[in-house]
Amino acid sequence: QGQLVESGGGLVQAGGSLRLTCAGSGRDFARDAMAWFRQGQGKQREFVAGITYIGGTYYADIVKGRFTISRDSAKNMVYLQMDSLKPEDTAAYYCAAIRDGHIATAAIAYDYWGPGTQVTVSS
Numbered sequence: 551q552g553q554l555v556e557s558g559g560g561l562v563q564a565g566g567s568l569r570l571t572c573a574g575s576g577r578d579f580a581r582d583a584m585a586w587f588r589q590g591q592g593k594q595r596e597f598v599a600g601i602t603y604i605g606g607t608y609y610a611d612i613v614k615g616r617f618t619i620s621r622d623s624a625k626n627m628v629y630l631q632m633d634s635l636k637p638e639d640t641a642a643y644y645c646a647a648i649r650d651g652h653i654a655t656a657a658i659a660y661d662y663w664g665p666g667t668q669v670t671v672s673s
Contacts, residue, residue: 552576552577552647553576554572554645554664555645556570558667559642559669560670562670563671563672564673565634566671567635570586570630572584572629572645573626574626574647578626579647580623580626582648582661582662583654584645585599585600585645585647585654585660586619586630586643586644586646588641588669589644589666590641590642591641597610598630598643599618599630600655601628602652608655613632616633617632618633628645630643639671641668642666642668643666643667645664646660646662646663646664647661648660
């Protein structure tokens with residue numbers, strides 16, 4: 551039984567930065583693909599970025615060049631560095647994991663989810 555918990559969300563002005571952290575517990579997530587999704591109010595949950603267990607990364611076009619995903623498997627942690635934030639990045643951000651799997655952009659593929667952390671970008 552594993553759990554994921556996000557932290558680091560908050561209110562930031564457009565052009566600013568935030569770093570989200572996802573902490574895993576209850577099992578070893580080291581061989582899992584990990585990802586960040588987000589869901590704006592009234593919108594569907596969408597893929598943001600993913601990272602394989604060996605550190606390969608994949609980004610949604612809308613965040614490419616602005617967001618960076620990384621992991622510290624020894625600590626069971628995943629990070630999302632968000633730079634040059636825009637008001638349209640406002641959403642609840644979720645950490646997710648696929649057991650022993652590859653990165654997927656569909657939310658249904660993921661086995662574990664955190665409760666989310668809110669990011670609000672003001673204009």
